[in-house]
Amino acid sequence: MPESTVIIFALIISLIFVFVHLSSHKIYGFSKRYKKKILSFSGGVASAYVFLDLLPLIENADPHLHAILGNTPIIMIFLEKAIFGVAFIGFLVFFILEYLALKSRGNKAQQTTKSLKETNASKNVFLLHISLTAVVSLIICYSLRFEILTTGLGVAVYTIALSLHFFISDRSMEEHYGALYVKYGRYLLALMPILGWSLSILFPERTSEAYVLLAFIAGAVLFNVIKDEVPSVGTGKPISFFTGALLYSGLILILPWIH
Numbered sequence: 619m620p621e622s623t624v625i626i627f628a629l630i631i632s633l634i635f636v637f638v639h640l641s642s643h644k645i646y647g648f649s650k651r652y653k654k655k656i657l658s659f660s661g662g663v664a665s666a667y668v669f670l671d672l673l674p675l676i677e678n679a680d681p682h683l684h685a686i687l688g689n690t691p692i693i694m695i696f697l698e699k700a701i702f703g704v705a706f707i708g709f710l711v712f713f714i715l716e717y718l719a720l721k722s723r724g725n726k727a728q729q730t731t732k733s734l735k736e737t738n739a740s741k742n743v744f745l746l747h748i749s750l751t752a753v754v755s756l757i758i759c760y761s762l763r764f765e766i767l768t769t770g771l772g773v774a775v776y777t778i779a780l781s782l783h784f785f786i787s788d789r790s791m792e793e794h795y796g797a798l799y800v801k802y803g804r805y806l807l808a809l810m811p812i813l814g815w816s817l818s819i820l821f822p823e824r825t826s827e828a829y830v831l832l833a834f835i836a837g838a839v840l841f842n843v844i845k846d847e848v849p850s851v852g853t854g855k856p857i858s859f860f861t862g863a864l865l866y867s868g869l870i871l872i873l874p875w876i877h
Contacts, residue, residue, distance in 0.1 A: 708837025
């Protein structure tokens with residue numbers, strides 16, 4: 619695929635992500651009647667994305683991490699699990715952020731005698747959380763050129779999965795931070811796709827670096843899938859969840875035949 623075409627496709631996908639970041643809170647507001655179905659469907663898509671796209675990608679990334687770390691004997695001992703360690707770091711980072719947000723909201727709820735749903739986390743936690751979430755959005759769009767070159771038509775399916783993921787993740791941010799997110803956070807997140815796309819043109823990533831970055835993203839996305847997108851027993855819509863999972867799985871399995 620010509621480089622100019624790759625750049626244009628990457629820009630289009632980045633603009634889709636910008637739209638999702640800017641409008642997710644409004645879309646969610648309009649869709650409250652169907653929110654359980656939407657969340658469950660998104661959970662199905664995201665779960666299939668993690669197990670059929672992200673985890674296989676990580677499994678094949680060891681040689682690329684090896685290219686970065688070299689042949690040091692000590693490194694070689696841990697190399698087999700190292701790429702999963704990168705993903706686990708991404709998972710832990712966002713676990714800690716979620717813990718801080720909930721703890722901050724809980725402390726405020728105790729001080730004001732309000733319920734947890736009526737309180738928002740502190741500004742300091744917001745700044746930390748939104749900054750790292752913005753970095754994830756930036757890395758995803760920085761790696762878009764790599765995704766397009768390696769997956770071809772699969773990038774369309776990738777875009778759908780990530781758009782649904784951003785939609786649910788942004789909803790969670792709004793729940794934690796309320797007006798701070800609506801007034802400031804969503805605009806920062808909306809800036810990241812364009813910034814990531816621009817950086818990918820100015821400083822094209824090497825394949826080895828792209829794999830390591832995507833491993834970190836995989837951990838972050840996996841945590842959010844578990845936290846937000848897999849419907850809890852008794853509150854989710856299993857049919858919607860299975861529909862999302864089967865549709866995405868079907869697309870992933872069909873794509874190689876299209877190629």
